[in-house]
């Protein structure tokens with residue numbers, strides 16, 4: 001019998017879209033990532049995933065996931081015993097894709113999502129579940145001292161109000177000044193037109209995406225600890241993404257449409 005996901009409501013249901021994107025990508029001969037766990041999960045879940053077939057959003061999610069995998073892998077290559085917090089983890093199984101047994105993975109999402117994960121996924125001992133809103137402080141208590149830290153937020157921050165996102169960054173940076181952040185942003189145009197977003201329409205929810213970003217450099221002004229920001233317009237460098245990818249590559253309009261992957265590197269603390 002397949003597993004019901006009726007407990008996933010509102011924004012949490014979008015985790016099924018990104019899961020399906022990784023499953024579809026894995027089945028492609030030219031797939032950008034390999035995630036057999038995503039394929040197995042999609043097969044076990046009772047949900048009409050085929051409603052997502054043909055969406056440009058599937059490609060966008062796959063390109064983004066592959067690029068984020070590459071960046072998390074590079075971080076773990078340098079810091080094999082680091083902690084990686086995944087904020088809004090959904091049904092993502094990055095820790096299996098990257099196979100980093102010495103790292104600690106802290107996965108954060110709302111209680112129904114974390115319950116579903118526990119029903120579906122047998123986690124290795126280096127994974128810590130933290131349930132509740134990522135705006136809460138509970139997950140911070142689980143972060144081990146004295147290990148490098150990366151905080152990843154994939155496909156999640158733009159569902160929050162801009163002031164909440166900013167306050168959250170400031171709070172986390174003040175608590176963990178040496179943390180590296182990895183997240184993605186959407187442009188203001190997509191934020192404003194969230195009700196036309198093909199992925200959200202296919203999921204069948206009316207979900208605002210209030211946090212739109214014209215250019216990630218604006219984030220650097222939020223806190224003195226955010227001096228070192230790098231970014232990539234990940235849909236510009238790929239031929240994937242159907243009509244959306246084509247628009248992201250068009251010179252005159254691409255600056256209004258491109259989503260970014262952003263990395264905040266810790267500031268070098270001067271020796272005293």
Ligand SMILES: C[S@@+](CC[C@H](N)C(=O)[O-])C[C@H]1O[C@@H](n2cnc3c(N)ncnc32)[C@H](O)[C@@H]1O
Nearest residue numbers: 012014015018088089090109133134154155156
């Ligand atoms: C589009 S899904 C992305 C899931 C996952 N990051 C991935 O790439 O597959 C958005 C996820 O963020 C979670 N989410 C949204 N707002 C959240 C919050 N304030 N605290 C914790 N999780 C949140 C939702 O429950 C959902 O699982």
